Amino acid sequence: MNRAEWAARAVATDLKAALFHSVVNVVIASSVIPHHLRRELYRALGFNIGGAYLSPHLTFKSNKVDIGDHVYINEGCSFDNLERVTIGDSVHVGPEVLFGTSSHEIGDEVSRAGTLYLAPLVVSSGCWIGARAVLLPGIKIGEGCVVAAGAVVTKDCLPHGLYAGVPARRIRDLPLASDTRRQTTE
Numbered sequence: 001m002n003r004a005e006w007a008a009r010a011v012a013t014d015l016k017a018a019l020f021h022s023v024v025n026v027v028i029a030s031s032v033i034p035h036h037l038r039r040e041l042y043r044a045l046g047f048n049i050g051g052a053y054l055s056p057h058l059t060f061k062s063n064k065v066d067i068g069d070h071v072y073i074n075e076g077c078s079f080d081n082l083e084r085v086t087i088g089d090s091v092h093v094g095p096e097v098l099f100g101t102s103s104h105e106i107g108d109e110v111s112r113a114g115t116l117y118l119a120p121l122v123v124s125s126g127c128w129i130g131a132r133a134v135l136l137p138g139i140k141i142g143e144g145c146v147v148a149a150g151a152v153v154t155k156d157c158l159p160h161g162l163y164a165g166v167p168a169r170r171i172r173d174l175p176l177a178s179d180t181r182r183q184t185t186e
Helices: 003-028 035-044 177-185
Strands: 052-054 065-067 071-073 078-080 085-087 098-100 102-106 113-118 121-123 161-164 169-173
Touching: 003 035, 035 052
Parallel strands: 052 071, 065 085, 078 098, 085 121
Antiparallel strands: 102 113, 161 169
16 A cells, blocks of 8 residues: 555544544534433444433444443443443443543553553443443453442452452442342341
8 A cells, every 4th residue: 555545544534533523422422412312313323222321421432332221321431442332231320431442461661552452341230330430441340230439440340249449349249139138028
């Protein structure tokens, strides 16, 4: 490929990205767009979204998302979704959460930011993700977990646990519905 072809391809890629950003992250993300219309506009652009409430001011890098039913995503969340982000049913997400699917391997002494890698991210059903949590590439948050505000999740979270800290660690087990019923009848 000669220099002119490379430049033309780069300009086309940049224009496509600018158009996506302008439509998805400016127009559709505007607070003047009603939430039901916002969801339909995302769907029209290939986002896989169930019966979710998507607040204004969300940012996406692509349409690689699967969002279930009865989901609430608060304002200011960022989807670095160069790989797929999957959010199960009945998930609540606090404001300004980062869903990351890209990072770098640790490089050499010349540049510590080494090779780029991408990995999908999964938030299973019934979870609650606190404000400003950071979810890193390749992790799976198990069913019924709570991720505390400000936590940085670097590894998978086993189901029904409260995770907090930097890096996030399991602080305690959360009761199951059957455990709650058993406690009230005893």
